[in-house]
Amino acid sequence: MKIILKTQDEIAKIREAGKILAECHQExxxxxGPGMTxxxxxxxxxxxxxxxKATPEQKGYRGYPFATCASVNDVVCHGFPNHRRLENGDIITIDIVVNKNGWLADSAWSYRIGEVSEEANKLLLVTHQALEKGIAQAVPGNRVGDISxxxxxxxxxxxxxxxxxxxxHGIGRSMHEPPDVPNFGRARTGTQLREGMVLTIEPIFTSGDTGAVLWEDDGWTIRTADGSLGAHYEHTLAITKEGPVVLTSL
Structure with a gap:
């Protein structure tokens, strides 16, 4: 599939969705906290x-039934919201895709519930650091492999x-557009980054060193194979001549 470059006006429309999403995560x-489901x-x-006046793009996507993905502890991605109450020491990732007037923004954030373990805290800090390091490489002339x-x-x-x-992945009017942006790879390889590209960077790490995962029978929920913790941070950003512009932050 062809990469769809966005105009400044189109990036502004994605930014509008991204601002709503950033404010949602801030709230x-x-x-x-503990006790919430x-x-x-x-x-x-x-x-x-x-x-x-926005909608959750996940809801109904390939039959997904919820507005968010809510992934707790050893669930790394696509967790179904449920009635389990959060407890002190849990970590949870909330992944949301906002549709505002047909333009999409995607961001996931991992949260500490009360006081978390040293293992959990390290994982969250490292995963967030990886997001920042990846974003720093998102400049014209670099390649996807530099981010990865x-x-x-x-x-x-x-x-x-x-x-x-x-x-x-890329994003715009569709949730998933080219190019793919893996969390592993070799520098100076892959698709060249160009002004006007809009994509997500989303490191998903586990406290266990293998990163191996298993899909549950619902076809969505993904857990660590070894029962270790998972964390996930994600921003939507635009590639501009001035450098990366994060569209899902305040």
């Missing part, structure tokens, strides 16, 4: 987006696992 950070979080997110290599190097230096089947 979630204040609200999430992930289903309550999901319902709040859907209501919040409606109040901003930067993310991979953080994982290797920290001794955590990379969930290799799950990757970043």
């Amino acid at each position: 979630l950070a204040r609200r999430i 992930t289903l309550e979080i999901d319902q709040w997110v859907e209501s919040y987006l409606a109040s901003r 290599s930067a993310v991979q190097n953080v994982a290797r230096e920290s001794g955590v696992g990379i969930v290799k089947p799950l990757i970043g």
